[in-house]
Amino acid sequence: MLLPFYQEKLTETGCDEAGRGCYAGPVFAAAVILPKDFHHPLLNDSKQVQEKQRNILRGIIEKEAISWSVAAISNHEIDEINILKASYKAMHMAIRQLNPLPEFLLIDGNRFIRYPGIAHECIVKGDGKYSSIAAASILAKTHRDEWMMKLHETYPQYGWNRNKGYGTAEHRRAIEIHGLCEHHRKSFNIVPQQLQLPI
Numbered sequence: 356m357l358l359p360f361y362q363e364k365l366t367e368t369g370c371d372e373a374g375r376g377c378y379a380g381p382v383f384a385a386a387v388i389l390p391k392d393f394h395h396p397l398l399n400d401s402k403q404v405q406e407k408q409r410n411i412l413r414g415i416i417e418k419e420a421i422s423w424s425v426a427a428i429s430n431h432e433i434d435e436i437n438i439l440k441a442s443y444k445a446m447h448m449a450i451r452q453l454n455p456l457p458e459f460l461l462i463d464g465n466r467f468i469r470y471p472g473i474a475h476e477c478i479v480k481g482d483g484k485y486s487s488i489a490a491a492s493i494l495a496k497t498h499r500d501e502w503m504m505k506l507h508e509t510y511p512q513y514g515w516n517r518n519k520g521y522g523t524a525e526h527r528r529a530i531e532i533h534g535l536c537e538h539h540r541k542s543f544n545i546v547p548q549q550l551q552l553p554i
Contacts, residue, residue, distance in 0.1 A: 357398060368457035369489070379540065380520040383425060383445065384495055426446075428442075438543075463478060514529060
């Protein structure tokens with residue numbers, strides 16, 4: 356069962372990202388401030404929730420959260436600064452967009468670049484432990500999936516409507532046949548340079 360909060364005194368937000376290990380598309384991050392008494396039986400780590408339920412939860416979270424925000428860093432910037440820095444930057448952007456700004460951050464994972472003026476705690480597998488991080492994981496995942504579905508309309512050959520840019524066997528085979536496109540992360544060295552399509 357998810358815990359409602361890490362500490363009770365300060366306004367607390369949960370932060371998580373989606374798409375860090377993908378071959379294509381942006382990395383997304385979300386920050387969510389939930390009411391202390393928020394509870395929903397479906398809420399869990401987004402990886403443990405079916406797509407239909409994630410979409411239901413997204414609407415509930417966005418309606419009932421005190422504040423929520425989603426931010427994304429493009430594949431081009433990921434290539435420039437690396438995926439870890441891009442994930443932190445997306446989280447910082449999401450936090451900055453909250454109103455009110457939180458007083459305490461719960462970060463999914465074991466590392467984080469400190470956000471100026473706000474204390475934080477890193478929680479390994481926090482999206483399966485705390486409601487606010489689980490809510491952030493749902494928003495980051497659903498917003499990113501929606502983005503990849505739109506990209507799929509232009510690049511249907513990669514099957515992004517199914518794999519969402521992850522390195523599945525289907526996606527890797529499509530890259531072997533069609534090469535990389537402008538939305539792939541070139542710094543991930545997915546295929547030899549000669550297979551990359553011109554941008």
